[in-house]
Amino acid sequence: MNVRYQSLKFVNDTTRENGNEDLPNPNSVMYKSMIIPGWGQIVNNQAWKVPFVYAVLGGLGYYSVHLTKKYHDYRAAFYNLNPDTPDDLRFGATPSYIPENANLNEVRNLRNKFRNNRDLVYVGIVLAYGLNIIDAYVFAHMRSFDVSKDLSMRPHVKPAVMAQSKIPGITLSIDLIAK
Template sequence: MRNWIACSSFSILFLSISIFLYAPTPGQSQQLNNSLSSQFRSFSADTDIRYKNLKFANDTTSKRVNADLPDPTNVLYKSMIIPGWGQIVNNQAWKVPIVYATLGGLGYYSVHLTKKYHDYRAAYYNLNPDTPDDLRFGSTPSYIPESANLNEVRDLRNQVRNNRDLVYVGIVLAYGLNIIDAYVFAHMRSFDVSKDLSMRPRVKPAVMAQSNMPGITLSIDLITK
């Protein structure tokens, strides 16, 4: 038991002397901290330079790829001025007949419904005994008999008017879809959607923007095979 206590005391004494002899002084600790801080700043500066060079290279490549493509904002304005103009700029002239067929069909149908609405409105006014016989909205059309039920004429007038209003909404939507289609396709033309694409993930060290602490970043590149 005494031998075990003596060995333990000797071990503790030896460790204490070792720590005292090899422990760094305050000056050495400060020098060590300065060295680590300098290495970290050098690592941060090198990472920042590589990030800027990579960003510059990507911007240059993007500008070179998109140099021959139309500006999406310019396409947007052209589609707003003349329907189908944006599709022509995007080399999609085959869509122009669809745009004008839709707008033309809806426009023609709205004119037809407007005419019918005017006919039923005139008939309802002329057949109503409470209104004077002055043909304010014109004469009653020949396809509406004088003996027609007044309530039915009123219901038909309201129905035709509602259908005409819905057609007006369809014209606005078709015009808006023409603009959206040209604008979105102008943006998407710069994307490579071919089948010869593969993904290459990359993990690299980086510096956090807010806390200036080291970290890692994960990026996935789409490259041509």
């Protein structure tokens, strides 16, 4: 027995009838979120996400400033304590919390650690900013989908003649209905 499938017929398309014009354009939401982080979430009626966006970006920003200060302190100490470089204080004076007789290799390792951690935090800031934009864009696309429980389908099975082989078969068509 041959079975032929017909295309799906949408009887009632709720995305066009229920005010799709009121939904924001996803591209517009994306650009707004690029300009000001959190603006896209506000346009999508998800203002509860905005404090999280600013907490993550603010926390990472504060931590990057802290790591940059530490990096600058250890960079100055490394060049000031190094006997191979002239004592010109080109990166500033050695901070008081770093002893004058500190191990040069340890100071260099700490300087590199703070620089690497700072650079990783910069990557985290870019990722958090991008996640903010992606979240606003994807949710703007998903707002038009109907996820209610009143969706159903109506299958129709009919006898038919197959076009290619002129053999009798069955046609299956499915109508998706919104109640």
